[in-house]
Amino acid sequence: MVSTPYMDEAGLCDRIALMQESEILSINTPAGILADFKRPLYGIFSTQKYELLRAFADYDHTHTAFAFGESIHYTDQRGEVAVDELEVFLTSKNLGEARISRIEPHIEDCFMELMQTKTNG
DSSP states (O other): OOOOSSOGGGGGSSOEEEEETTEEEEEEOHHHHHHTOOSOEEEEEOSOHHHHHHHHHHOTTEEEEEEETTEEEEEETTSSOOHHHHHHHHHHTTOTTOEEEEEOOOHHHHHHHHHHHHHHO
């Protein structure tokens, strides 16, 4: 069983379908959907979430940046990225107090990635 703080009910299912606008984006087990998330995911914690989102919207390497609870979930176009590189970027935007750590994806992250892929490609 997959347990997340966001879609706990999805982890109770044998199979789930992620859908947008009546289109199925993926059907799989919860563990299978999580396994399909291929990019490193970073959780960025700050009291300035809106400013973080704006900064990442202007960052050349941003693949995705979405607000999730108390943090921003960030993926980079280049895949793996050094945390200290992100810290330097955020410091240049006066957001140096942010805490960055590598995190495991949740079902919502997979859904947002699938939506991003559908929208851009």
